[in-house]
Structures are given as C-alpha cells and as structure tokens.
Amino acid sequence: MSTIKFGTDGWRGVIAADFTFENVAKVALATANYFKRHKKIRNGIVVGYDARFLSREFAETTAEVLANRGIKVILSDAISSTPMVSLLTRKLNAAGGIVITASHNPSKYNGFKIKGDFGGPAHPEMIGKVEKELKKVIKSKVKSKKSFQELVKRGTIKVSDFTSVYVEDLKGKINLDVIRSSGMKIAYDAMFGAGQGVLGQLVETRAELRSSFNPSFGGAHPEPLTQNMKDLASTVVMRGCDIGISTDGDADRVGAMDEDGNFVDSHRIFALLLKYFVEQKKMTGEVAKSISVSQIINKMCTKYGLTLHETPVGFKHLCRLMTERDILIAAEESGGLGVKGHLPERDGIFIGLMLCEIMATRKMKLSDLVRELMEEFGWHFFNRIDAHLTEKEKNRILAVYKKGVKNLAGFPVQRVETKDGVKLFVENGWVLVRASGTEPLIRFYAEAESLDKVNALLKAATSV
Structure with a gap:
C-alpha cells in the first residue's frame, strides 16, 4: 500500500x-x-x-x-x-x-x-x-x-x-459566431498534452504550438505558467495574435497571454469571467474558490452581493459545492475553472474559448480588460514557488510555520488560517505554505498589491 x-x-x-x-x-x-x-x-x-x-x-x-x-x-x-x-x-x-x-x-x-x-x-x-x-x-x-x-x-x-462528442457539446455552449466574426487571431499551445488538435476544430487558430504527440513533453513542464509559456508569448507578438491560450497535460487547466505577450493568470481569468457572467450575461449563483486564489474575488463578491465559499486546495472540494449548491463559477489557483451550465469540472479549452467570447463581445483587447478590472478592484499580483525538498527539510519547514511566524519581510503577520497548510495574512497581502498533494514538494504562494512585495514575501517565506 x-x-x-x-x-x-x-x-x-x-x-x-x-x-x-x-x-x-x-x-x-x-x-x-x-x-x-x-x-x-x-x-x-x-x-x-x-x-x-x-x-x-x-x-x-x-x-x-x-x-x-x-x-x-x-x-x-x-x-x-x-x-x-x-x-x-x-x-x-x-x-x-x-x-x-x-x-x-x-x-x-x-x-x-x-x-x-x-x-x-x-x-x-x-x-x-x-x-x-x-x-x-x-x-x-x-x-x-x-x-x-x-x-x-x-x-x-x-x-x-x-472528441467529436466534446466538440459538438462546446458548439452549443460558446458563442463561436461572435468569436469568428470578430476576426480574432488566436495562438494555441497544447504543451504536447490532450488538448492537441481540439481547439482548431472550434475556431480558426493562427498558430498552434506543441500540438503533436511527444510523451516527454519536449523536456518541458506541461503546466500553463508563465515560465512554461515563453514560446507562446513570443509567437503571439511575432504573429500579431490577439490572445494566446495554453492548456496542460490533460487539458483541464488553462493559462493565457495577452496581445503583448504578458501572462494572464488564472486569478485574472477567474475575475474576468465572473465580471462577464454577472454584468453582461446577468447570471446568478454563488462563487467558490480554493484557499490559494486571489482576494480580488472576495472584493468582487462583496460588490455583487454574491455568497463566496473558500475550500482547501483540490478541485474535488469545489466540485462537491458545484454538485450540491447553485455555483456560478468555481476556480483554483493552478488554472482550473468550472462554470455553471457546463460541468462540475475544470476545462481548459472551454475556459479559453470563454475568454475569447468576452473579448469579442466587449470588443476589447485582453490587456484592456485586465486593466479595467484592476482599476476597479485594485491591482493584485501573485506568484508561486515550488520547492523540491527532502522529506526531512519539508517537515522542518512545515513545523516552523505550524509553530508560528510573526513577521514576513518586515510585515507583521495579522492573522493565520490553517484550512490547508498555513496561510499568513499581512497588510494588503498574504502567504500560503502547504505541501503539494500531487508532487513531493512544498508550494509557497503569495499575493500583494505590487510584484516587488510579492517577491519580498516569497523570499522571506522560503528562507525560514
């Protein structure tokens, strides 16, 4: 066993x-x-x-x-x-x-x-x-x-x-006509994963990267994070694309690049979808997020008067809520989002197309949509560090945080949550330290109002 x-x-x-x-x-x-x-x-x-x-x-x-x-x-x-x-x-x-x-x-x-x-x-x-x-x-x-x-x-x-059943299903859920008529130029990076050859059956793509069979993933990590999407970023800029979409190894997670090759993480994708569903589509329901997701969602739920549920990391917790309650949208930090009317499941291609629908419907660049969002709810920056450690070192670090840390990068810790790992809140920011449930490592997450502060918090968090 x-x-x-x-x-x-x-x-x-x-x-x-x-x-x-x-x-x-x-x-x-x-x-x-x-x-x-x-x-x-x-x-x-x-x-x-x-x-x-x-x-x-x-x-x-x-x-x-x-x-x-x-x-x-x-x-x-x-x-x-x-x-x-x-x-x-x-x-x-x-x-x-x-x-x-x-x-x-x-x-x-x-x-x-x-x-x-x-x-x-x-x-x-x-x-x-x-x-x-x-x-x-x-x-x-x-x-x-x-x-x-x-x-x-x-x-x-x-x-x-x-595949054909899936493609036909999405045709009835995404406004493909508005995407096609917009003339949007889309680049797609399948990361040699299970999404290969699928997006192109739904919309025209200007460029497709790593969309073939390669079990080694070309030596890369098949996770849609900025460090793994550099080729997509440069392709978007060089080919004059409006958006770059990337999905992971089994195509349930998503990441995006705007027209300038800047990474749009799952926190911002979550927020953009929530804003669109409530303000444009007039949809209702509750919202669910993992403990590692941005506080911008809390602010948005307060504005819209929506009930917010927060769960430990793992989409299975969000899925339970989606099957038991009227959840409008649920998401985790690692690029997995599920929405009402589709499945109680993450779906990278579906979410990527929803992002395209938002851009086409609102006739706005992705960078402008993000800027509009941040100007309304405040700028939020996020980063994560995955530390591969020995079991002894891993246990030592977790023990330090469980015992209590009073200060991080000069910022006093205001409160602590232990729903999943240890989450420490400082003024206008937080750090989460938890052991991965899928890999032998510790993940350090941080969010703050500036990237410099995020990096300072992470540096302090990984130096205990």
Whole structure:
C-alpha cells in the first residue's frame, strides 16, 4: 500500500517505479469493486487517457480489469482530455469515469483519476471507499480470464470517439459566431498534452504550438505558467495574435497571454469571467474558490452581493459545492475553472474559448480588460514557488510555520488560517505554505498589491 496513495487529484506515481501495470490493475480492481454496487453500473464506466508514455496501454489494462468483472467499459479511441471523460460520463449516465493522466506533472509521472457520475472529480468519501477496497486487493495478483481484444470483440469494451462528442457539446455552449466574426487571431499551445488538435476544430487558430504527440513533453513542464509559456508569448507578438491560450497535460487547466505577450493568470481569468457572467450575461449563483486564489474575488463578491465559499486546495472540494449548491463559477489557483451550465469540472479549452467570447463581445483587447478590472478592484499580483525538498527539510519547514511566524519581510503577520497548510495574512497581502498533494514538494504562494512585495514575501517565506 505504501506505493499507492491518493492525493488531491487521484493517484500519481513514477512510471515503472510505482506506476506499473501490476499496480494499475490493482487500483482498477479496487475501483471496479467500489463501482459494481453503483445504481448506474449497467450504463458502464467511461475510460480515457492522455498523451503520456504508455497511457493508452494503462487505459487498456484498466478497461480489461473492469470488463472482466462484468462492467461495461466505454473506452476512448484516441488521446482524450479529462473534461472529455467527465462530459461522456454525464452524457452516457455512466456510473463513473477513469482518466489515465498525471495532469500537469512532469513526464516521468502518470496517474489514475476517478470521476463521479455527475461528471467531475470523485468526492473524498468516494476515494476513501476505493482506498478501502484497495487494501483488500493490494497483496493479491490481479488475473483476467479474458483478454482486452476478446472483450472488445464481445462488446463488453466499446471503443468510442470522445472528441467529436466534446466538440459538438462546446458548439452549443460558446458563442463561436461572435468569436469568428470578430476576426480574432488566436495562438494555441497544447504543451504536447490532450488538448492537441481540439481547439482548431472550434475556431480558426493562427498558430498552434506543441500540438503533436511527444510523451516527454519536449523536456518541458506541461503546466500553463508563465515560465512554461515563453514560446507562446513570443509567437503571439511575432504573429500579431490577439490572445494566446495554453492548456496542460490533460487539458483541464488553462493559462493565457495577452496581445503583448504578458501572462494572464488564472486569478485574472477567474475575475474576468465572473465580471462577464454577472454584468453582461446577468447570471446568478454563488462563487467558490480554493484557499490559494486571489482576494480580488472576495472584493468582487462583496460588490455583487454574491455568497463566496473558500475550500482547501483540490478541485474535488469545489466540485462537491458545484454538485450540491447553485455555483456560478468555481476556480483554483493552478488554472482550473468550472462554470455553471457546463460541468462540475475544470476545462481548459472551454475556459479559453470563454475568454475569447468576452473579448469579442466587449470588443476589447485582453490587456484592456485586465486593466479595467484592476482599476476597479485594485491591482493584485501573485506568484508561486515550488520547492523540491527532502522529506526531512519539508517537515522542518512545515513545523516552523505550524509553530508560528510573526513577521514576513518586515510585515507583521495579522492573522493565520490553517484550512490547508498555513496561510499568513499581512497588510494588503498574504502567504500560503502547504505541501503539494500531487508532487513531493512544498508550494509557497503569495499575493500583494505590487510584484516587488510579492517577491519580498516569497523570499522571506522560503528562507525560514
């Protein structure tokens, strides 16, 4: 059991070390044993996979284990994004979904995400039940009576086109006509991930980067952060594009570049969408955000009179709120946003297109939209540092913060929250220190009214 541990978003491990065919089969068996009692199990389980090394083969192993337990499997016929699996799960009224992906993690990782029948990340208690089932089978060898090929021939495993279903669904949710008629020039960076070839089926793109099969991600990190999007920034400027959109390894997270090649992070994308939904589309509902998301959302909710929920990091917490309450929009700091009327799930391509819709509808440059937002609610700057540390050093740092820090970069700590890690508030700013739930590292987050102050806070936070 020591090598199989579920984190904030499923189980992830290093390929060939702990993420092996044997372990994948055990997790698949535990998942099958959990779902076989589900009221919708006759409708089957949806299985998809990203563009990582051996992802298709791991997905076939998963499908084989499920089908040998009498469960109907709907398996993607090609690389599929996480939101595609969530969408198919909901459309087919399936018991659940599984995605073989390690999302934004480096290429040496792969992972196993579980989706609920509602079309979003499995709730924590669901994962807890799968883990209980895993304890029962962890020491056994999983045997399959019938091969993958035989199960496909029998129809227990049905290989299906997920992409076309997803594309058609988005056509009914995004105002593509206003985007197309605006003449907007779009650059898209798929980061060699599961979004490759999809955006171009919905809108015309002037340039597409890293939109081919490369399981090593070209040696880069498939996460839409400014340091990973330099080629997109330069392409936007050189090709005269109005916006650059980037999605991560499984295309559920998004990042953007404005027309000048400046990074527009998920905090600002969140705020732009919230403003558009309330002021332009007259939509209603509550708002949810992870603890690491900008305070600008708090200010906006106060102005609009909207209820705001704050959760620990992990979209599964936001997903629960989206399935239980009337949530207009929910988002996390790392580029994952979900909106009312789509899915209780992150969807990078959907959100990227919504950003294009806002620009086209309001006839404004992305930089001007951001400037308008900041002039109304105040300038907010954010940064994050990921520190790869030994377990000993990691525990030492966390212990220091749990014991209490009274001052950061000369700013007195005014209050502390421990909902997830340790969050320290200073005047017009904050720092959050928490262990990652998907990688062996500590994340340091900071927000303030200037970039200099953000960097000073981070320097102090990482120097304890």
